[in-house]
Amino acid sequence: MMNQSTKGIHTCPICRYDGNDIYSDTGESGDSVAFDCPRCGKYNITGTANTMVQYEKWQKSLPFLSSWTRERNEYYGEVPTVDSYRIKLESNLHRQISEEDSIVRVLKYINHKTKSPGKTVLIVDHYDFPIVNGGDEDAFRYYMKYLVRVGYVTYCDDGELGDAWAYCVRLEIDGRDKLREFKSSAVVKCARTPWDSVNQALDAAHTNLHLGESTSYFQNCAHSCRESLVKLAGEIYDESKHGAFQPDKSSYSNALTKIELVVGELLVGGKKKEERSMAKAAISLANKFAHAEVVGRTQALNCYSSVKAVVEIVNNSFGRKP
Numbered sequence: 001m002m003n004q005s006t007k008g009i010h011t012c013p014i015c016r017y018d019g020n021d022i023y024s025d026t027g028e029s030g031d032s033v034a035f036d037c038p039r040c041g042k043y044n045i046t047g048t049a050n051t052m053v054q055y056e057k058w059q060k061s062l063p064f065l066s067s068w069t070r071e072r073n074e075y076y077g078e079v080p081t082v083d084s085y086r087i088k089l090e091s092n093l094h095r096q097i098s099e100e101d102s103i104v105r106v107l108k109y110i111n112h113k114t115k116s117p118g119k120t121v122l123i124v125d126h127y128d129f130p131i132v133n134g135g136d137e138d139a140f141r142y143y144m145k146y147l148v149r150v151g152y153v154t155y156c157d158d159g160e161l162g163d164a165w166a167y168c169v170r171l172e173i174d175g176r177d178k179l180r181e182f183k184s185s186a187v188v189k190c191a192r193t194p195w196d197s198v199n200q201a202l203d204a205a206h207t208n209l210h211l212g213e214s215t216s217y218f219q220n221c222a223h224s225c226r227e228s229l230v231k232l233a234g235e236i237y238d239e240s241k242h243g244a245f246q247p248d249k250s251s252y253s254n255a256l257t258k259i260e261l262v263v264g265e266l267l268v269g270g271k272k273k274e275e276r277s278m279a280k281a282a283i284s285l286a287n288k289f290a291h292a293e294v295v296g297r298t299q300a301l302n303c304y305s306s307v308k309a310v311v312e313i314v315n316n317s318f319g320r321k322p
């Protein structure tokens with residue numbers, strides 16, 4: 001497929017950067033257009049999405065879109081496609097972005113660009129700010145200053161680079177330690193269960209939790225967590241044994257009700273009161289993530305932990321003598 005490249009000044013529809021180095025050509029579908037932006041990276045945008053981004057309604061999601069495309073480029077070597085679904089998703093998310101998350105993002109980027117320990121990395125605030133999720137130049141500079149102040153990063157040299165100010169930084173051992181500490185804060189995998197369908201869904205949740213700092217991975221994790229409980233309910237619930245109930249519209253809330261009925265039967269009696277309330281609390285926490293948009297690492301971790309607790313408590317008691 002031949003692409004028609006149009007050289008010249010173009011404007012990135014996501015971040016509005018314009019320059020010679022952005023090219024625009026027709027994508028393989030004929031409808032999409034390809035861009036190579038120094039901020040957003042390489043991406044394709046569909047005709048519909050390209051129209052949407054011009055409207056006021058979608059403006060607030062553009063910085064997050066820019067972070068998303070840049071991240072796909074930097075860490076996954078992908079050229080993502082921005083379509084109407086992605087714009088709506090970025091716009092509808094209720095975000096809880098922590099300072100810790102932003103600091104780790106900048107550290108991770110410097111580490112990613114470091115060719116070998118002690119080597120410096122070229123940073124251009126004007127181009128690199130999408131590294132901070134939804135950030136701007138000020139936010140990026142703010143976190144960079146912090147990293148220098150606490151000694152995670154050393155400022156080495158600076159100078160002009162075309163129309164922007166560039167500088168070199170070096171990741172220090174303390175900075176690497178901070179990244180390692182962040183990575184090791186991940187939760188331990190759920191214990192194996194006798195149910196393959198549950199194991200598979202839990203594995204998918206755990207994998208997504210550790211793929212990287214991306215909203216889409218965290219959402220996939222939450223989706224697989226819900227799937228795990230739906231599968232668990234299918235494996236353990238027996239209407240004749242655990243009792244009938246009035247089904248809800250959602251298969252997820254039905255699954256939680258089934259699990260609750262099973263837990264009531266498994267952990268019956270005064271001696272198991274505490275186990276029963278622990279299981280109920282875990283089910284209630286899992287329920288919290290039924291309709292919530294999981295966008296942050298902490299939310300995804302808690303979603304996995306609550307589902308893990310439900311599965312493990314059921315597994316510990318199921319099919320065993322009291």
Ligand SMILES: [Zn+2]
Pocket residue numbers: 012013014015016017037038039040041066
């Ligand atoms: Zn851009």
